[in-house]
Amino acid sequence: MEHNPYLPQLARIISIKEEVGGARPIKTFHLELLNGHRFDFRCGQCAMISVFGKGESMISISSSPLIKEYLQFSILKMGRVTTALHEMEEGSIVGLRGPYGNGFPLEEWKGKNLIFIGGGIGLAPIWSVLQTALRQRDDFGQLTLFYGARTSQDLVFKDELKKLKETIPVYLSIDVKEPGWNEYVGFVPQNVLDKKPSPEKAIAITCGPPIMIKFVIKGLQELGFQDDQIFTTVENKMKCGIGKCGRCNIGHHYVCKDGPVYSWARLKTLPQEY
Amino acid sequence: MEKVLKKSDLGQWVARLKDFDLYGPVRENNHWEFNQISQLANFPEDYTQVNVPLKKILLPNREVLFQFEDNRNGGPYLQEVLPEEREVVVFGVRPCDARGIVLLEKVFSSEIPDIYFERRRQQVYVVGLSCYPLPGENCFCLSLGGGPFSTKGMDILLTKMQSKYFVEVLTPKGEKLIKAAPEYFFNPTDKDQQERQQLERKARAMFTRQIEGVEKIWPVLSQMFESPLWREESYRCLKCGICTYLCPTCHCFDITDEISSTAPLQGKRVRVWDTCQFPDFTMHSSGHNPRPDKASRLRQRIMHKFLYFVETFGDIMCTGCGRCVSKCPVGIDIIDILNKVASHGA
Numbered sequence: 204m205e206h207n208p209y210l211p212q213l214a215r216i217i218s219i220k221e222e223v224g225g226a227r228p229i230k231t232f233h234l235e236l237l238n239g240h241r242f243d244f245r246c247g248q249c250a251m252i253s254v255f256g257k258g259e260s261m262i263s264i265s266s267s268p269l270i271k272e273y274l275q276f277s278i279l280k281m282g283r284v285t286t287a288l289h290e291m292e293e294g295s296i297v298g299l300r301g302p303y304g305n306g307f308p309l310e311e312w313k314g315k316n317l318i319f320i321g322g323g324i325g326l327a328p329i330w331s332v333l334q335t336a337l338r339q340r341d342d343f344g345q346l347t348l349f350y351g352a353r354t355s356q357d358l359v360f361k362d363e364l365k366k367l368k369e370t371i372p373v374y375l376s377i378d379v380k381e382p383g384w385n386e387y388v389g390f391v392p393q394n395v396l397d398k399k400p401s402p403e404k405a406i407a408i409t410c411g412p413p414i415m416i417k418f419v420i421k422g423l424q425e426l427g428f429q430d431d432q433i434f435t436t437v438e439n440k441m442k443c444g445i446g447k448c449g450r451c452n453i454g455h456h457y458v459c460k461d462g463p464v465y466s467w468a469r470l471k472t473l474p475q476e477y
Numbered sequence: 478m479e480k481v482l483k484k485s486d487l488g489q490w491v492a493r494l495k496d497f498d499l500y501g502p503v504r505e506n507n508h509w510e511f512n513q514i515s516q517l518a519n520f521p522e523d524y525t526q527v528n529v530p531l532k533k534i535l536l537p538n539r540e541v542l543f544q545f546e547d548n549r550n551g552g553p554y555l556q557e558v559l560p561e562e563r564e565v566v567v568f569g570v571r572p573c574d575a576r577g578i579v580l581l582e583k584v585f586s587s588e589i590p591d592i593y594f595e596r597r598r599q600q601v602y603v604v605g606l607s608c609y610p611l612p613g614e615n616c617f618c619l620s621l622g623g624g625p626f627s628t629k630g631m632d633i634l635l636t637k638m639q640s641k642y643f644v645e646v647l648t649p650k651g652e653k654l655i656k657a658a659p660e661y662f663f664n665p666t667d668k669d670q671q672e673r674q675q676l677e678r679k680a681r682a683m684f685t686r687q688i689e690g691v692e693k694i695w696p697v698l699s700q701m702f703e704s705p706l707w708r709e710e711s712y713r714c715l716k717c718g719i720c721t722y723l724c725p726t727c728h729c730f731d732i733t734d735e736i737s738s739t740a741p742l743q744g745k746r747v748r749v750w751d752t753c754q755f756p757d758f759t760m761h762s763s764g765h766n767p768r769p770d771k772a773s774r775l776r777q778r779i780m781h782k783f784l785y786f787v788e789t790f791g792d793i794m795c796t797g798c799g800r801c802v803s804k805c806p807v808g809i810d811i812i813d814i815l816n817k818v819a820s821h822g823a
Contacts, residue, residue: 206590209543210542213555255545256744257734296552440760442751443732449781476768
């Protein structure tokens with residue numbers, strides 16, 4: 204049968220975890236395809252999640268491709284589809300198509316030190332790479348994580364971060380001072396400048412709000428990082444995921460297939476339409 | 478293969494095409510549209526150009542992709558809805574619209590093929606009608622590698638002559654249509670050939686609108702992202718999107734769910750035409766918009782057609798039909814804009 208790129212597969216929500224409450228809630232969902240089908244992907248790729256009757260949303264996969272039991276998505280409640288997802292229960296059925304996008308070039312990073320710099324929900328795509336690097340520890344040099352959010356409540360993967368600290372250096376930050384917070388207070392880019400990670404044999408991977416990415420890149424350049432040592436992901440509104448609906452383009456690139464992962468060396472040559 | 482068909486035999490030939498759904502230009506109020514027809518005696522003298530181009534048959538403005546419903550086990554059940562199997566002949570397609578299909582194929586049949594477009598493309602037979610006289614005051618296909626007698630994207634091209642149609646049979650699909658009534662088709666005489674050539678020469682001399690130096694446009698455009706031109710040319714835009722909806726090559730779409738029942742859930746996922754000229758086309762759920770103003774959206778329309786598409790597919794995504802100029806309620810004129818761009822590179 205011909206492949207229908209718009210027809211999703213069905214997937215079951217096997218677990219839901221509340222990461223962040225309040226006005227900007229984030230939940231982490233674990234999904235598995237029905238009928239035991241496998242969903243192969245690369246770190247940094249996305250999937251289109253359907254809530255039937257509501258529509259579709261493109262979400263980055265935050266689990267490692269080495270984990271076969273489930274696919275993980277951490278989702279901020281924003282629009283119609285993500286709101287409906289937040290109202291769903293374990294066992295509910297959603298649609299899934301993909302994976303979409305290019306993914307991170309992990310093969311080229313063998314032996315390198317990886318510096319992860321995330322803000323808010325932007326930790327999700329980073330998490331997939333980090334979890335993969337931790338599972339293939341011998342393939343990479345030192346791993347370091349910088350991660351910040353507006354408040355301590357807004358940090359995702361709080362439990363996992365606690366455990367992670369026992370394994371690799373983790374530098375957390377929040378924007379404004381809170382009682383009981385013993386770590387850095389200030390924006391993520393400042394925290395990076397403060398800790399001065401070395402550009403030697405290093406790759407920096409940064410995801411988060413556009414304004415954070417902008418200043419992280421500036422900071423990394425000050426620290427001596429070259430443009431091809433800095434990687435980020437770009438988000439634009441998407442509908443088809445296969446470069447046809449004409450919505451997510453930056454110049455002649457379609458983020459859904461040519462992105463979402465860009466080195467700064469590549470991204471800086473494109474018009475600023477993201 | 479070249480043939481001639483007596484004008485009075487057109488209807489006889491079309492009547493033989495019983496196995497096909499037939500579409501042709503039909504007058505609706507003050508304009509023409511491709512609608513389903515049961516017969517076709519002639520092309521009326523006042524037939525110019527349809528309002529909505531041929532793309533509507535290959536990429537309908539609303540198309541169901543699949544249906545979903547809750548089954549007894551609680552989970553949703555999906556039913557793929559593919560285009561129905563029916564062969565369609567469209568008569569009277571102007572060369573600009575037929576070339577539009579060739580450009581759409583580059584998008585929808587490349588990399589991951591769009592199964593819906595592909596099925597329709599296979600089923601559609603294009604019988605063109607050459608342009609003498611020119612159908613519109615803003616025709617500028619000649620500047621873009623097209624022409625009033627261009628055959629790209631067609632299975633047959635008809636040219637209306639004094640008493641006959643000159644018939645250019647261009648593909649096996651075209652041959653199949655002729656074979657339905659071979660007795661009406663004759664080999665052209667030298668005089669027929671001359672008459673057809675003369676009409677083409679006359680048509681090519683009729684163009685009043687053109688772009689000076691189209692080859693300059695894309696290298697210049699790549700340097701014009703920050704140009705004040707976009708603001709100057711877009712300030713009067715009403716964001717109606719007609720320039721894109723009536724364009725034979727614009728293909729941007731939205732995918733959305735329509736529900737007929739909430740409990741049990743029943744509905745359809747549909748694809749509908751969309752336009753880069755609407756402010757919310759690119760707006761993120763956060764409210765951030767990469768193309769926040771009319772200037773950036775006009776720039777996108779021009780850049781997509783004359784730069785990005787050239788970079789990706791090596792072709793300009795405009796066939797010079799002139800609709801976006803003629804139909805714009807505030808007179809935004811792509812030909813003027815392109816001439817200004819070309820003059821930047823002079």
